[in-house]
Amino acid sequence: MKEQNSCELEHIGIAVKNLKDAIKVYEALGLKVESIEAVEEQKVTTAFIPCGSVNLELLEAIGNEGPVAKFIEKKGEGIHHISIRVPDIQARLNELKEKGIRLVDETPRKGAHNSKIAFIHPKAMKGVLIELCEKEVEDQ
Numbered sequence: 001m002k003e004q005n006s007c008e009l010e011h012i013g014i015a016v017k018n019l020k021d022a023i024k025v026y027e028a029l030g031l032k033v034e035s036i037e038a039v040e041e042q043k044v045t046t047a048f049i050p051c052g053s054v055n056l057e058l059l060e061a062i063g064n065e066g067p068v069a070k071f072i073e074k075k076g077e078g079i080h081h082i083s084i085r086v087p088d089i090q091a092r093l094n095e096l097k098e099k100g101i102r103l104v105d106e107t108p109r110k111g112a113h114n115s116k117i118a119f120i121h122p123k124a125m126k127g128v129l130i131e132l133c134e135k136e137v138e139d140q
């Protein structure tokens with residue numbers, strides 16, 4: 001029997017120097033920004049762009065200190081993280097910790113759109129920063 005998929009691709013995070021310029025070029029592709037939101041805790045302003053069944057999340061750093069500012073300084077603009085949606089983020093973090101996988105966050109933080117987010121260290125994921133994301137349940 002086919003196992004039920006307990007996670008799905010939510011978005012791809014792209015670090016950009018200037019959100020306005022980045023939006024212009026992504027909109028030139030025929031995509032449309034759905035929302036722009038500052039996530040102070042992560043020191044970023046995000047622009048969400050639906051693209052088929054996933055989203056692109058453009059990320060502009062707030063200030064010079066946060067993870068996106070540091071990433072751009074070291075590597076330049078480009079793909080910053082992949083976000084995977086899970087039904088119960090704390091349970092997934094506990095499982096990963098038990099398996100000895102290096103986490104950035106052992107408990108979730110607040111992300112865009114009232115989501116809960118937590119990161120797995122890129123060194124544990126073959127050089128890719130993975131974000132786990134649990135969305136607020138809608139239409140209860």
Ligand code: CMX
Nearest residue numbers: 013039042067068071080081104111112119122127128129
């Ligand atoms: N993708 C792949 N590798 C990355 C990376 C990324 N996004 N960010 C850092 N790295 C690598 C670096 O290249 C470096 O590797 P080397 O040692 O081989 O050079 C290593 O990880 C350490 O990087 P660093 O620049 O010294 O940075 P820190 O150790 O201070 O921090 C990390 C790295 C992942 C712990 C930090 O960026 C972090 O906490 N990230 C999670 C939070 C985040 O990124 N928030 C922004 C998005 C928020 C949102 O989506 O709302």
